[in-house]
Amino acid sequence: MREIEQSWVGGSRPRFDTAGRVRGMIAHVGDQAVGAAAHVAVHRATQPHARIEAVHVDEALAMPGVYGVVTGADLYKQLGDRLLTGPAFADQPALAHEKVRYVGEPVAAVLAADLATARAATDAIWVDYEDLPPVYDLADALAGTAYVHDELRPSSVFGDLKHLRGVRDTNVNYTYNLRTGDAEAARDAGAHTVTGEFWAPPTHHVPIELPCTIAWVDSGRLEMLTTTQTPSYVRQTIADLLDLPLSRVRVTTRPLGGSFGAKMYDRLEPLAAALAWTAGRRVRVTATREEAFLLTTRHGAAVSSSLTADAEGNLVSSVADVRYDTGAYADVGPRITAKSGMVAPGPYRIANARVLSRCVYTNKPSAGPFRGFGVPQVTWSHESLIDELAHELGEDPYAFRRRHLLREGDEAPMGTRMHSADFVGCLDAVANAIGWFDPLDRGTGRIRRGRGVAVGVKAVLTPTIANAVLQLNQDNSATLLISTVDMGQGSDTIMAQIAADVLRMDSRRIHVVRADTDATPYDTITAGSRSTYHTGNAVRRVAEAMRDKLIGLAAERFGVPAEEVSLTPDGPRAGSHEVTVAELVHGHFGARGATLTTEANYTSSWTPYDKETGRSDKVTEHWFAGAVGARIAVDTATGRVRIEHLAVAGDVGRAINPTLVEQQLSGAAIMGIGHALFDQLVLDQGQLINGTLLDYQLPSIRDLPDQLTPIVVESPHDDGPFGAKGVGETGILGVAPAIANAVRDAVGVRLTRLPLTPESITMALEENQ
Amino acid sequence: MRRHPPTSGTVTSGERDATQPQVRDQAEPSLSNATNRVDSGEAGQITLTVNGVTHHVDVADDTLLLDALREAVGVTSVREGCGVGACGACTVLTGGTSVSSCLALALRYDGAEITTAEGLDENDDVVSSFVECGAAQCGYCIPGFVLMSAELLAENPRPSEQDITDHLEGNICRCGTYPEIRRAVAVAAERRSPK
Amino acid sequence: MKLASEFSVPAPAEKVFSLFFDPDTMRGCIPGCEELVREDEKNYRGRLVNEIAHVRFSAGFSAAIQSISDEESGKEVTALLKGEDRRLGSSIKIDARLAVRPDADESSVIAYEMDMALWGKLGRLGEPIIRRRSREVELEFAKSLAAACGVPVEPAQPARAGAPAGPAASAAAPAAASPPVPKAVVAAALVAVLALLAAVLRRGR
Ligand code: FES
Numbered sequence A: 001m002r003e004i005e006q007s008w009v010g011g012s013r014p015r016f017d018t019a020g021r022v023r024g025m026i027a028h029v030g031d032q033a034v035g036a037a038a039h040v041a042v043h044r045a046t047q048p049h050a051r052i053e054a055v056h057v058d059e060a061l062a063m064p065g066v067y068g069v070v071t072g073a074d075l076y077k078q079l080g081d082r083l084l085t086g087p088a089f090a091d092q093p094a095l096a097h098e099k100v101r102y103v104g105e106p107v108a109a110v111l112a113a114d115l116a117t118a119r120a121a122t123d124a125i126w127v128d129y130e131d132l133p134p135v136y137d138l139a140d141a142l143a144g145t146a147y148v149h150d151e152l153r154p155s156s157v158f159g160d161l162k163h164l165r166g167v168r169d170t171n172v173n174y175t176y177n178l179r180t181g182d183a184e185a186a187r188d189a190g191a192h193t194v195t196g197e198f199w200a201p202p203t204h205h206v207p208i209e210l211p212c213t214i215a216w217v218d219s220g221r222l223e224m225l226t227t228t229q230t231p232s233y234v235r236q237t238i239a240d241l242l243d244l245p246l247s248r249v250r251v252t253t254r255p256l257g258g259s260f261g262a263k264m265y266d267r268l269e270p271l272a273a274a275l276a277w278t279a280g281r282r283v284r285v286t287a288t289r290e291e292a293f294l295l296t297t298r299h300g301a302a303v304s305s306s307l308t309a310d311a312e313g314n315l316v317s318s319v320a321d322v323r324y325d326t327g328a329y330a331d332v333g334p335r336i337t338a339k340s341g342m343v344a345p346g347p348y349r350i351a352n353a354r355v356l357s358r359c360v361y362t363n364k365p366s367a368g369p370f371r372g373f374g375v376p377q378v379t380w381s382h383e384s385l386i387d388e389l390a391h392e393l394g395e396d397p398y399a400f401r402r403r404h405l406l407r408e409g410d411e412a413p414m415g416t417r418m419h420s421a422d423f424v425g426c427l428d429a430v431a432n433a434i435g436w437f438d439p440l441d442r443g444t445g446r447i448r449r450g451r452g453v454a455v456g457v458k459a460v461l462t463p464t465i466a467n468a469v470l471q472l473n474q475d476n477s478a479t480l481l482i483s484t485v486d487m488g489q490g491s492d493t494i495m496a497q498i499a500a501d502v503l504r505m506d507s508r509r510i511h512v513v514r515a516d517t518d519a520t521p522y523d524t525i526t527a528g529s530r531s532t533y534h535t536g537n538a539v540r541r542v543a544e545a546m547r548d549k550l551i552g553l554a555a556e557r558f559g560v561p562a563e564e565v566s567l568t569p570d571g572p573r574a575g576s577h578e579v580t581v582a583e584l585v586h587g588h589f590g591a592r593g594a595t596l597t598t599e600a601n602y603t604s605s606w607t608p609y610d611k612e613t614g615r616s617d618k619v620t621e622h623w624f625a626g627a628v629g630a631r632i633a634v635d636t637a638t639g640r641v642r643i644e645h646l647a648v649a650g651d652v653g654r655a656i657n658p659t660l661v662e663q664q665l666s667g668a669a670i671m672g673i674g675h676a677l678f679d680q681l682v683l684d685q686g687q688l689i690n691g692t693l694l695d696y697q698l699p700s701i702r703d704l705p706d707q708l709t710p711i712v713v714e715s716p717h718d719d720g721p722f723g724a725k726g727v728g729e730t731g732i733l734g735v736a737p738a739i740a741n742a743v744r745d746a747v748g749v750r751l752t753r754l755p756l757t758p759e760s761i762t763m764a765l766e767e768n769q
Numbered sequence B: 001m002r003r004h005p006p007t008s009g010t011v012t013s014g015e016r017d018a019t020q021p022q023v024r025d026q027a028e029p030s031l032s033n034a035t036n037r038v039d040s041g042e043a044g045q046i047t048l049t050v051n052g053v054t055h056h057v058d059v060a061d062d063t064l065l066l067d068a069l070r071e072a073v074g075v076t077s078v079r080e081g082c083g084v085g086a087c088g089a090c091t092v093l094t095g096g097t098s099v100s101s102c103l104a105l106a107l108r109y110d111g112a113e114i115t116t117a118e119g120l121d122e123n124d125d126v127v128s129s130f131v132e133c134g135a136a137q138c139g140y141c142i143p144g145f146v147l148m149s150a151e152l153l154a155e156n157p158r159p160s161e162q163d164i165t166d167h168l169e170g171n172i173c174r175c176g177t178y179p180e181i182r183r184a185v186a187v188a189a190e191r192r193s194p195k
Numbered sequence C: 001m002k003l004a005s006e007f008s009v010p011a012p013a014e015k016v017f018s019l020f021f022d023p024d025t026m027r028g029c030i031p032g033c034e035e036l037v038r039e040d041e042k043n044y045r046g047r048l049v050n051e052i053a054h055v056r057f058s059a060g061f062s063a064a065i066q067s068i069s070d071e072e073s074g075k076e077v078t079a080l081l082k083g084e085d086r087r088l089g090s091s092i093k094i095d096a097r098l099a100v101r102p103d104a105d106e107s108s109v110i111a112y113e114m115d116m117a118l119w120g121k122l123g124r125l126g127e128p129i130i131r132r133r134s135r136e137v138e139l140e141f142a143k144s145l146a147a148a149c150g151v152p153v154e155p156a157q158p159a160r161a162g163a164p165a166g167p168a169a170s171a172a173a174p175a176a177a178s179p180p181v182p183k184a185v186v187a188a189a190l191v192a193v194l195a196l197l198a199a200v201l202r203r204g205r
């Protein structure tokens, strides 16, 4: 392959600015000099659920270096109900107003000359509360004796939530129902049923970069620089909050130091904007690691489920009751509840399926999007059930799954057909990789070995919108304007590869502009594994438009019809005519440094699911298919699990950059190992008690499996850019159940609660005796 | 492997600072807000030689080395990830020894020679092998890994895989770049002292 | 978090109970208790002040009696306690049950169970620290009580960790000569939980 081709689609060119990353020369938001600014710290609630009677700020105000103290009531006075924001429900105030709903909720903000002064001043604020009955967990919430919110407040973003406005006396803010056939009857009539009560605890994303927002007012406009995956969303939110036209709000970003769903929607931005706007000065809002733990979490989820086979071993019924604990604020929980609830039966051919999926308020820190968008929690259920059913039927868990997996063209239980979702290919790949078909040394004495597999399915976020603007510079370099945020997944690299492939140029000559809503066009969000497909398609189109433009100019110059001109790495060609791009553009404008501009859009569509049945013939633009295989050794004396081999496969349609795809798969798998074995937020009566990195365990290099094999499966998508789809979440879906299934295989115990701690394993072994 | 404060030379001896974070019920970083405070006692000026350039920096007695480096010296590769010595994003080398700058009081480093990742040459064995092995995703944690790796190879030019794991286990990469990092350290070792 | 334990005091239940009548003794047993006021039949309020490592803290608390049972074999009270330390940005809520029963050899057993919610900065200290500290406090308290009873300062038995208060060991002991009034029992309950509260607050600094 020529070097230039290595920089196109399918080439593993190095990530943009690897050298800068290695030496720490990439400037993140927190590295930007802010000049004279008010540094902000917040005073936090010490009650899980209480009415605010008074906030005492005088002592704080009197401290030297303190510029001001702002409470929720102060903001409410200026902004009214606009203070309440959120992607699905407008329920979250930047500072608590009237009520606090979780321990650690921001109640008042101090603006001061420096951060230490601001933080010290927050300790001088106190609040008089009147206790309200707390809702600590799902059981409390569903008991229906106390309510986190007096009434539901769907936001204007999603029209289909309108019917929920004003609903009172409930903690369930959204319910999704899937009804295909008659699952209960089929279960009762079936020959073999397995059931389980599954629990996946809340966890945290812990991107190593801490969140930071700097906001200021310039010429009557609110401008900000912030750590966000969703600049277009934030711009709209701030415009709504401050009642400004979009043109008077500017949201800019820098590359993120990881995010995984933590830095999206409403985090520090509404507070920073409200403070900058009302105080009329530049503010810098950061979060310590402890505070970052409170900004958003992954939903803890309980799933009560069953899977039934008939006498011949065909799957006939899947039933699941899914409860997502969304904490004090809905965030995007209602979306997760539907999009992930609908795949609770798993990627299998099942004639009858019933899912009740609910999003539930509790007095805890809010839960929002996290790599996998709620799907790992239901995958935990369906991949444990099908494994157990295979055991019950005396079948091989791999072969049993394979027999029932959805194939190309098959309709999933929620009514949408499968295309470019090679579950079988993924499952086969991981089974082969971990030696499923070879004899296994099962070990003797304390150490026992086992193998497990799991399959996952997830829908891409749909419908979404992507736009791209391309400027081709006269010297045959280019500037690509998109609002996709690079947070380590490598979008700045692969988007350049897509454009360069179309334009036959070196992708390293294409600069991808960091999202800046003053310059880069609207893009729904960088999340849900949607960017490669959606923004990638917009980029492909914008490059094609540029190619057509160049060919048109060349045809004019050569005096030949456009059809006869082709674009090569050396420039346009037509028979004996040749010209370089630089000459062509120079000739066109008569100027050095001139630019040609094109723009393009890509929008996906869906058919909203039926309210009653939850079914849709196109609930998503496409599917992600993934599989994980694990070979493990359990020390039966200590309960410790050692992962000898973990293989993770994902169908990515077509890998734009195979190396980056492999890193996404293995990175997700490593995160998944944490979720499987130790990662969890521990709350005690609403108080987070392990919210520091001394207490919250994350996978380290020591937790690497002895062997980790990422496997790229390519089943091209008809409409993907060069057949490609995203991959950010595929790798994480099946990790926990694959490991738990391997534990089942090794020592015969079925664990239904994550994480699989050594204590839980030894306890289960004792009970099993 | 934990990052330590240097034991001699650059550090004036005295009481412990907050450098024993692993003892959970002893250090209480969560309850203190020690950063550069306007009204705290003036401790005066210290001299830090960072990547060969000498800086005179005004610090208070509770200023952290992390903040002195970022705010006064303008170094950006030294980053806060946890503030409690548990992630390694804030690692620097002083006199070749790794230190968690989020736990180190700047005052105690008066006169110290400090190396940060941007101070390493592009052609440095560790830097170039990290680049070649693609050992960076978002890259936020990577400077810390680079410095820990440099320290390891200085002490142990032919580390085993286990040695690498032991030395890097106190650093967290949330993107999960561990396989590439491990490979990069092995490549750097090979490059530095071929068999 | 749930804490439960019991400890032995080398004095007859009768004597222990009588000490509970004496507010000065009780105040002395609660580290840093500066104020203990009975507001009405069921409600108490007080203040804990202490100075640890040059940091002065002051936590107001309230206690509301939920139930009292006065059986022959022992006395039991349940109370809801709430405290707040503004400087530490912390609050505490305790559902407590405290029982005193006669034991063999002229001694008595004080047993407590509490469901404690700690919110704010103190809450983040984590359970192991609080459990360990509660054990230390228990010993301390047993010691002061023993001293107040006029017996040697070594307490008879250390805490039996985690053991919930079982049914009274013996029903044989006759009822105390002068049946303790509810107030005394309340004081006992307060001693245990407030000692713990104080300990936790002190630890927080
Ligand atoms: S910030 Fe210093 S070790 Fe994490």
Ligand code: FES
Pocket (backbone or CB within 6 Å): A208, A257, A258, A488, B136, B137, B138, B139, B140, B141, B142, B172, B173, B174, B175, B176, B177
């Ligand atoms: S590369 Fe992102 S945290 Fe390590």
